[in-house]
Amino acid sequence: MNPGVAVYDGGCTCRFVRYRMATAPLFVHCCHCRWCQRESGSAFALNALIEADRVQLLAGDVEVIDTPSSSGKGQRFSRCPRCRVAVWSNYAGAGDAVRFVRVGTLDEPDRCPPDIHIFTLSKQPWFVLPPGTPAVPEYYKAGEYWPAASLERRQALLAAAQAPRVSSAEPS
Numbered sequence: 189m190n191p192g193v194a195v196y197d198g199g200c201t202c203r204f205v206r207y208r209m210a211t212a213p214l215f216v217h218c219c220h221c222r223w224c225q226r227e228s229g230s231a232f233a234l235n236a237l238i239e240a241d242r243v244q245l246l247a248g249d250v251e252v253i254d255t256p257s258s259s260g261k262g263q264r265f266s267r268c269p270r271c272r273v274a275v276w277s278n279y280a281g282a283g284d285a286v287r288f289v290r291v292g293t294l295d296e297p298d299r300c301p302p303d304i305h306i307f308t309l310s311k312q313p314w315f316v317l318p319p320g321t322p323a324v325p326e327y328y329k330a331g332e333y334w335p336a337a338s339l340e341r342r343q344a345l346l347a348a349a350q351a352p353r354v355s356s357a358e359p360s
């Protein structure tokens with residue numbers, strides 16, 4: 189990843205929603221939890237975590253759908269109001285300051301490979317974890333895995349948030 193060098197455009201499948209990530213994401217999760225398997229209809233979800241103010245809506249609008257999450261605190265999916273494809277979500281634990289952009293909706297998803305595999309306890313057995321990418325059975329601490337530049341960006345978020353907590357960009 190090379191933050192700030194290039195933008196990352198994406199959108200829904202009917203092309204009503206178009207958005208831009210202004211920089212590289214903070215970190216990319218490949219989540220193998222059962223919730224992500226259900227919500228994606230696939231074996232995992234691929235989410236690029238990025239500051240909300242670095243995601244710009246270029247066209248269209250999103251509809252926010254409250255969805256249950258494993259913690260009970262909920263997850264808010266932003267979907268195209270026409271084709272209903274989810275373009276990003278927010279977890280209650282991470283607050284509105286961090287968006288989980290669905291990597292598959294980027295025009296060039298290959299540019300955001302996973303930085304970590306999480307909840308591998310429930311990964312589908314045929315999926316072989318790639319060597320060289322961190323993998324954890326459940327969740328993890330950002331301080332132990334995020335690169336220094338992303339931790340600095342996280343500090344800025346925490347400072348800006350003050351009262352409302354941005355705890356650890358943790359899905360909960």
Ligand SMILES: [Zn+2]
Nearest residue numbers: 200202268271
């Ligand atoms: Zn659409």
Ligand SMILES: [Zn+2]
Nearest residue numbers: 219220221224
């Ligand atoms: Zn998950």
